[in-house]
Amino acid sequence: MKIRALGCERSGFPALLKAKKEGMLSVGDCLEVFSLPCLGVVSEAMLFELLKEGDLLLVVGCPPGSCYNEWGSTLAEKKIRRAQNLLDEAGVKRKILLAFATEEKIGEVAKVLQDVRVSP
């Protein structure tokens, strides 16, 4: 399984780098890790473009209560859900995973990947 990852500069991206270093992302071939100023910037178009390569897109950002820009993570969650619905309706077999983690707490990242491995 080929993974691409996207994280916000504040929490997600550092968390992803740490996770990669600790071997958490070796559940599949991790292609690249991208960064964004804030998850709130995410759009369905961007997610679909990223999904051109790889089977799985992992998105990581600040936990919703502590998003530096207040609504970024909350909006991103809604957009990711919408994007996944569109993928499912269009019969495109790709998954977008969302994890809220920081560099200090990367447990969530492992957890969402675990779930995917269990039910691919």
Next chain:
Amino acid sequence: MIVGERKPIQEILAVLASSRRVLVLGCGACVTVCLSGGEREAHEVAALLNLRGYEAEYGVVERQCEKEFVMHAREAVTRAETVLSLACGVGVQTLAELFPRVPVFPGLDTTFMGAPLEVGLWEERCIGCGECIVHRFGGVCPVARCAKSLLNGPCGGSKNGRCEVRPERDCAWQLIYDRMKFLGRLEELLDIQPPKDWSPSRYGAQRKTIREDVRV
């Protein structure tokens, strides 16, 4: 503004069927504001179609109802096998008329003329009846906002300011009553409004507006 909602993706796929090269063309006006057919949305649909195996390109024109703007997309249109228009019904028809040889499909269900009340919320306000009488009702239009277009007061189904059709729907007459009360003009609601002349509306005939003073 004109509001529309994107058609379900399955409907779009069904209509595109076996085309390969698709141009998803958005419009920079109303449908951009209601987040259904602007450049971002056109990109979204094109990227999704690409994941589905199409060769989709996306673009946007300033206003898809105006010939001069639409012609800017001429090259992209002729490159495509099929065009999926994310404009309102007016834009789709304009495209179809200007490019009669290219199959043009609507990617949007055009719904109403309305206003953005909040981010992510648009509501109907006008149905283009052709003879505006909102001033008689304190600025709330019963023709568009009452489910039955009643002009002489609420029906028996108004409850807690909601319409019998759907509880999420405001009763326009409650709004009118409250507004006229606030304005101290309740008495005017006792005037009997005569039957509406629907001939200037869509029920008359296909409408045209001509301004001879600007035509050459």
Next chain:
Amino acid sequence: MSRLQELLEKGEFVVTAEVGPPKGADRESVEKKCAQIAGFIDAVNVTDNQTAIVRLSSFASCLIAHSMGLEPVMQMTCRDRNRIALESDFLGACALGIENFLCLTGDHQSLGNHPQAKSVFDIDSVQLLSIFRTLRDEGVFPNGEKLKGRVVAFLGAGENPFGDPVEFRVYRLMKKIKAGAQFIQTQAVFDLEAFARFMEEVCRLHLHEKVAILAGVIPLKSYQALRYMKEEVPGMVIPREVEERMKDAQDPKEEGIRLCVETIKALRSMRGVRGVHIMAVAWESVVPDIVREAGLFPRPGKEGERGEDS
């Protein structure tokens, strides 16, 4: 002059009832219901695709009722027909001997069994009353053209004293009177206090002198029927005491009849109430019992004619 109008002018406390036509062309169903209530009522309303459910038309059903010697009240809504059709049907009905008309807005089609239909609502009930009144009194169509011959019509409208905005309801009634309403049939009364408040306002504005108000009542068959009405029928206000009575009743039908009779007796004593309109939905057979127990039998001028005892 229509019999209903005659009785009201004589000062009688009138009894009208509603008959619901079938979802088919089954004329016997209408005849049977009419036979059940004949002799116990002064006039019979036939509903017009009520709650936007397609049924045998009010027009046809009224003719059936008329052929059986009953006095029909033809209900006409603005939902399905434009002014052209409504005027035409009015003339047709007048030509065939129907003399009482109830001008209604009509329940929205989304509530019925053909929600995909396009509604008409070319005019509203107030405008409809005006048009009919003008046809009758001035002999002209809305466009000023003269009518051939004359029409006789007793015009009525509905009113829901419990609908919102509640403060406006009396004024809406005033408009209907101004437009030509001569009698009113109200939405079913369960909350006597609320209705009394409405009637007080009506009398304060002297509207009771200008229009005959017939208070609506519905005999409840069961607790489920009550819940259905409370939840599904627009404009129904049912107080808690009534709900409890029906819920706890040993014999719901008996309780329903009792409640209805009590309501009628209370309504009879209210100033301005000139009659009662019994809407025994899908239970027309109970009308004779109700009329008898409410002390309203026999009906005037109908000695010798008896309805079928249930």
